[in-house]
Amino acid sequence: DVKVTQSSRYLVKRTGEKVFLECVQDMDHENMFWYRQDPGLGLRLIYFSYDVKMKEKGDIPEGYSVSREKKERFSLILESASTNQTSMYLCASRTGLSYEQYFGPGTRLTVT
Amino acid sequence: AQKITQTQPGMFVQEKEAVTLDCTYDTSDPSYGLFWYKQPSSGEMIFLIYQGSYDQQNATEGRYSLNFQKARKSANLVISASQLGDSAMYFCAMRGPYSGSARQLTFGSGTQLTVLP
Numbered sequence: 001d002v003k004v005t006q007s008s009r010y011l012v013k014r015t016g017e018k019v020f021l022e023c024v025q026d027m028d029h030e031n032m033f034w035y036r037q038d039p040g041l042g043l044r045l046i047y048f049s050y051d052v053k054m055k056e057k058g059d060i061p062e063g064y065s066v067s068r069e070k071k072e073r074f075s076l077i078l079e080s081a082s083t084n085q086t087s088m089y090l091c092a093s094r095t096g097l098s099y100e101q102y103f104g105p106g107t108r109l110t111v112t
Numbered sequence: 113a114q115k116i117t118q119t120q121p122g123m124f125v126q127e128k129e130a131v132t133l134d135c136t137y138d139t140s141d142p143s144y145g146l147f148w149y150k151q152p153s154s155g156e157m158i159f160l161i162y163q164g165s166y167d168q169q170n171a172t173e174g175r176y177s178l179n180f181q182k183a184r185k186s187a188n189l190v191i192s193a194s195q196l197g198d199s200a201m202y203f204c205a206m207r208g209p210y211s212g213s214a215r216q217l218t219f220g221s222g223t224q225l226t227v228l229p
Contacts, residue, residue, distance in 0.1 A: 009155075033216075040121075042203060042219040058216065090157065099145050099207055101217060103157035 003027070004104035006091055012110045019078040021107050023091030030096045032074035034058075034066060037088040037106070049074055050096075081111045114139045116204050118220035125194045126228050132179070133189040133223045135204035145207035146187040147217065148178065152200045160202075163187060194227045201225075 007022035035043040045058030047066040092101040115138040125131040148160040179188040204220040
C-alpha cells in the first residue's frame with residue numbers, strides 16, 4: 001500500500017528556532033513536494049524535488065529550504081522560525097509516470 | 113499563470129441527495145489535468161478523481177463524477193447519494209506547467225461539505 005509518512009503530527013516551536021520537518025515515502029517515487037495549507041488559501045507549493053539532490057522553488061519558498069539526500073526522504077527546513085510560518089505542512093510524492101500525488105498526514109506547526 | 117477558483121467556502125447537503133461542488137480554472141497551457149481531493153478532519157488528502165484536458169468523456173469513479181466543461185473552464189465535482197462520511201473539505205487542483213521532471217499542482221481554496229442526517 002502507498003505510504004507517505006511525516007515525522008510529527010503536531011509541533012510547537014519558538015520564534016528563531018531552526019525547524020526540521022521530515023517526510024518519507026516508501027513507493028520509490030522520483031518526485032516529492034512540500035505544501036503549506038492555510039484556511040481560505042488552499043494548499044500552496046513551497047518546494048519540490050524531482051530527483052535526489054535536485055530541488056526547485058515553488059510559489060512561496062521564502063523562509064524555507066529543503067534537502068533531499070536520499071530518494072525516499074525529503075526534508076523541509078525553517079532556518080529561523082517565525083510566527084507567520086504557523087501552518088499545516090503537507091508532504092506529497094508521485095512517480096514520473098502518473099499525475100496523482102500521494103499525501104502524508106500533515107504536520108501542524110505552531111510557532112510561538 | 114494558473115488559477116483555480118472554488119467559490120463555495122461551505123456547502124450543506126441532505127444525506128442520500130446529490131451535491132455539486134464548483135471549480136473553475138484558468139490556464140494558457142493546452143495540455144492540463146484537473147483533480148479533486150478530499151480532506152477529512154484527520155488531515156490526510158485523499159485523491160478522488162482526475163480529468164485530462166484531452167479526455168473526451170467525463171471522468172467517473174463510483175459515486176464521484178467530474179462535470180468537465182472545457183469551453184466554460186469548469187470542472188465541477190458531483191457526488192451522488194451523499195453519505196455522512198462525505199463530510200470533509202474538498203479541493204480542486206490543476207496539473208501545472210512542465211518544470212524539470214515534475215508537474216506541480218495548483219490548488220483552489222477548498223469547499224467544506226457537511227452532510228446532514
